[in-house]
Amino acid sequence: MNDLALYIETGKKLIDEFIKSHFIKKHYDKKFSHNKFSLTDAMLYTLSMPGKRIRPIILLLTGESLGFSDKKKLLPFATSIELIHSYSLIHDDLPSMDNDDLRRGKPTNHIVFGEATAILAGDALLAEAFAVLSDKDYIEGFDAVKIIEAVRELSCAAGVGGLAEGQFHDVNSFGEPLDFEKIEYINEKKTGSLIASACAIGAILSGKDETAVSEFRKFGGYIGLAFQAVDDVLGITGNKEILGKTAGIDRINNKPTMVENIGLERTRKLIEEYNKKAMAHLEKTGAETGMFIELIKYLTNRLN
Secondary structure: OOHHHHHHHHHHHHHHHHHHHHHHHOOOOOOOOEOOEOHHHHHHHHHOOOOOOHHHHHHHHHHHHOOOOOHHHHHHHHHHHHHHHHHHHHHHOOOOOOOOOEEOOEEOHHHHHOHHHHHHHHHHHHHHHHHHHOOHHHHOOOOHHHHHHHHHHHHHHHOOOOHHHHHHHHHOOOOOOOOHHHHHHHHHHHHHHHHHHHHHHHHHHOOOOHHHHHHHHHHHHHHHHHHHHHHHHHHHHOOHHHHOOOOOHHHHOOOOOHHHHHOHHHHHHHHHHHHHHHHHHHOOOOOOOHHHHHHHHHHHHOOO
């Protein structure tokens, strides 16, 4: 196991433990349930699915690369990123969106709990992200201005101009021919914004100035673009068992993707270009780059 693999494994364990302890500690009321499940059950169903936890791990890695010594103090902020990511997955799979029935090898949330509960579970995860991000039990010792900056960073990444904006254009483009710039814009917002915010928040909490935060944000944005382009390639070349989701769902939905627009080989070259641009911004931050180089290789060569 190399250093990055060990880091990811350790980071996933810490994040999973924090999620579990958070939901236990906050004593969410499960006294009343319907059909033997509660809203919390629906939230935790998607949140607990096997996944890479890449976004929160990127936040942890950013903080540590800039000298933030206590990784555990960053866990609430990293978890907030994962809560928003999980909400987006639930809503993305809904019949009115991508209409998918498989996520990470398991039935999607609305298949298990019904569409109405899935929508509410997603809404609750989105709200919970900011409850965690502003919880006095978690933010003690941090500068209040930095907390406000982190809250704004994440809210902008999740809303208009970020993830929600990207999803809006995505679902309204089914069956429409889109040019390269529009597809890249959708990918930047839908996938890149949350990864960019993970990098930016890690830099913010490490006390870096706006110049360094901006460079990390740009670094994360290009990582996100490369990540989505790899997803588009895997949507063509991957299989259902390894992907853990319906292979070719974008083609089934007649959704324009980078591969459909410029072809498989040009998309692979584009991934290399995105990675080079990401590294150019990273090198301006003064952060340790070794683990990030390994991360880029890992994300580029992944099979799911």
